[in-house]
Amino acid sequence: MGGKRTVETTFPVRYAETDQMQVVHHSNYVVWMEEGRSEFMRASGADYAQVERGGHYFTATGIQVRYVASARYGERVTVRTWVEELRSRQLTFGYEIVNASTGAVLVTATSEHLCIDRQGRVARIPDQWRKLLSTDH
């Protein structure tokens, strides 16, 4: 995470997110990463709902998730999100998901996204969003 601007969001584990191993099913962390991304953008003034209304999409091209420990129903989790790398047409987000009360790391992850337009063509990330997502401030 280094000196990168990091945004946090905290919420309770939902019962529906558990599986028969008595812990959160591993696919749900991918949804939580997206929720971290949404919060990062809202906090940066680059609300993703507005990005889409403007005709651009940050489609996921890759995810890498490292599962370190399990979240359980009855706990709250904190998702920490930052921009790992910002290029003209792509961006990479970094994540750390922790138990909100103990701080224990549950997951570390990254995801890559490509900017596309309504026709699905690769596009430059519009300047207004680039500035807001920039890691240099």
Added chain:
Amino acid sequence: MGGKRTVETTFPVRYAETDQMQVVHHSNYVVWMEEGRSEFMRASGADYAQVERGGHYFTATGIQVRYVASARYGERVTVRTWVEELRSRQLTFGYEIVNASTGAVLVTATSEHLCIDRQGRVARIPDQWRKLLSTDH
């Protein structure tokens, strides 16, 4: 179900669909009902993907689900779907979800749907789909 045309689809329970009670989480039956509906329409020649491409949507306005017994990972389930009632702008589907090997009933349910157009306005169900969905054949 009476004399109504009924369509079946069978598939294995997914691990992700279980919860910490060691059974399928109750929200997943709502997804399975939709899958039963999709299969009913495909089998009737009224593929819902085509309905939407034609500019109509059958938006859900209500569901009623009765949970009788639990499905578990390692089992296969069969969803039986039929049209309970077909009106000019609305339709009601009926469902029975059973354990595919024992036949034990797991869930009985109904769902109501309203036909709307791309602008979200209530619309008549187009004649081509009405005929295919009709219970009288």
Added chain:
Amino acid sequence: MGGKRTVETTFPVRYAETDQMQVVHHSNYVVWMEEGRSEFMRASGADYAQVERGGHYFTATGIQVRYVASARYGERVTVRTWVEELRSRQLTFGYEIVNASTGAVLVTATSEHLCIDRQGRVARIPDQWRKLLSTDH
């Protein structure tokens, strides 16, 4: 809702909860109802995680959902939850899900639950939880 004690919880719509109709998929309201129930119990001092650790489960036996309007990504929703009826072995929850900023009603719903023990047998709701869930205070 009348004079019943009602608990609210508010959260943002997750992108993963939308479907290709551009609104929240109807199955997710069932998960939100459960989240409302979890919050109701936490607020009442009857944390459901503790109920389960004590060896009891409130298994869902039925749900009825009325869809009035749609939630969209970019919005926040509020789930209002109350105990509609409390009996020795069963309880019914009532719900109203609204758009958190406009107050517009999106969904009204009820769900029935049966108290069972670890062996899956019907059981009386333990007194300590009955008192906390009681509608008379």
Added chain:
Amino acid sequence: MGGKRTVETTFPVRYAETDQMQVVHHSNYVVWMEEGRSEFMRASGADYAQVERGGHYFTATGIQVRYVASARYGERVTVRTWVEELRSRQLTFGYEIVNASTGAVLVTATSEHLCIDRQGRVARIPDQWRKLLSTDH
């Protein structure tokens, strides 16, 4: 995939799996990978439901997913699954998810799993499952 034994499973995209980009939400491929894994094990005589009943779990420790193209409602997808590497306490699965009618590749992925027992301790993969999962036959 080379000479490795590969198991396929094919199923229709569920409407609930789409998002407002009109394609399957990227988190669902993680669930499909698990379904591929379940099918691989059933086809190998190593049904995962039996592995768990025997007291062992293959907990996910990492996933890497590369998104190449999108699946849509109305399509069927095929998940191809193989064992990429089998060690005494760990195994890695490889996946290719394709459009079932065109064969176009949608996703390539791997996932790592650690064998643990009921107490959550790292354990050797029992010999009976090792033989069935072995890539050398």
